Amino acid sequence: MTGFGRGECKTEKFQFTVEVKSINHRYLDINVKMPRKIMLLEEWVRQQIKKYVQRGRVEVFIRMENIGISDAKLSVDTELAKGYYESLVLIKDTLNTRDDITTSVIGRFPDVIVSSENELDQEEILSVLESALVAALTELKKMRETEGLLLQKDTLERCDVLERDILSVEALAADVEAEYRNKIKQKLDEFLKVYGFESDPQRVLQEAALYADRSSITEEIVRFKTHISQLRDTVISNDGLGRKMDFLLQEMNREINTIGSKSSNIDVTSYVVDLKSQLEKVREQIQNIE
Template identity: 50%
Template sequence: MIKSMTGFGRGESKDSERQFIVEVKSVNHRYNDIVVRMPKRFTYLEDQLKNLVKDYVKRGRVEVYVTLENIGDTDTKISVNTPVAEQYIDCLKKIRDEFNLIDDITVSLVSKFSDVIKIEPKEEDEDAIWSCLQDAASKALGLLVKMRAAEGLKLAEDISNRCVYIANIVDKIESRSPKVVLEYKQRLNDRIHELLDDNVEIDENRISMEVAVFADKCSITEEIVRLKSHVDQLKKTLEESNTVGRKLDFLIQEMNREINTIGSKSSDLEITNYVVDIKSELEKIREQVQNIE
């Protein structure tokens, strides 16, 4: 089953200390481009998170947004820097005694000086953090893949229907091609009779040679065979379960090459119109393929 490169997923997970919320969205991209936005204190987990995303997504631009809510004790540790506080107090006492000032040294005064109160991040269990984050991310990625698969199913159905339409037109071109040579021979005969007197003997071998040259120049048998083969490969590829976006893109290019050759070889208006129809359908398929993983 093919997958679209467009999708969204959201997952939550919490333990006794924290709750992670992970949102993942993806859009089409030629390669696998992963962007992670998370609190700076957890950037050491970014590579692990990217590797987790790669397990779920093989192609596309994926943006991961991680938010954190603390539900346990605060994640910071506040303490008194006693040596610094003592030095501040000693200095204040010295100023008091030196200038005979009223002693108004208070806790609120000392606490306002820099570095007296230390605020430090609390030591955390990295394994517990990753376990919680991984759980939330896995839930989000699971929903993302589910959405991509659902949209991929619709894309495959649309492309498959267009393949059937193209195959029908190719059959019409194939049945029309021999008639083009016969019509050319008839026009050539009519033109000769129109220009020459009926008493003039016409060299049938020369006419046959001219028709043979024309038939060889406008022969599109090889192109039709290859075009049919590409259509069959395209339909089979839609049923594959692995990443097929680049393969489909290649097949569309080859189909365009063959139909352009048919268009350049044929001078028949009916075949030219068929060529235009197929090119129009191929362009629509190409646009769809650009969003397939």
């Protein structure tokens, strides 16, 4: 499911801006981009996201700004500076050169002035970041829920179409079985005549009925109708929709394929095509649902 959320939080020392966006994905895939200085919090950020999102590709962008404080602090190695100075004096005296030893000259030597990052207050940073992240995720979730309601409505409407078509197939089921039985009976009669056997009407009817029973699509229709009911219940609920619906659609597709292979009735075949088309459309939609 797609969505976007943005959150900000500011204190006297820090300001965080968090942007979160999600696109369709079969599983949960989280990509976090954040400042290097707070990379230790990445796993914590991922755990917070999992509280709001269970499925989809989620991209998180975190921007941090220091307010009124410097990212770095400077320190002076006075002993090292003294050593450089004494070395320069020695060189001056030895070579009898002009005295141009200045503070700026010594300060440019390696490691005399050292820059290091200020230690950050992790607890304060975590508090500010959490406020911004929660605001962004709340907005994202709201947008995804809006889309989810539209997908729910569309799926329920398609369930109605599936039910209408399978009921039409059910109405044809008796005719399909009778038609198949008559075809078998006719084939058996023709076979017996070709080889000069006397036809036993009762036996022929028994054999035809046996084969016709194997071609019955009643069980598949009953199971398909049950799956439609389960699909509706799953769509209305809010518990692991995507995976449950994916399983149900696989089973429904299996039943439709069996019905299509058992029946040669042109009307049934037409409904089978329509049913498979609707199932595919639902399958495409559930890729967007958690």
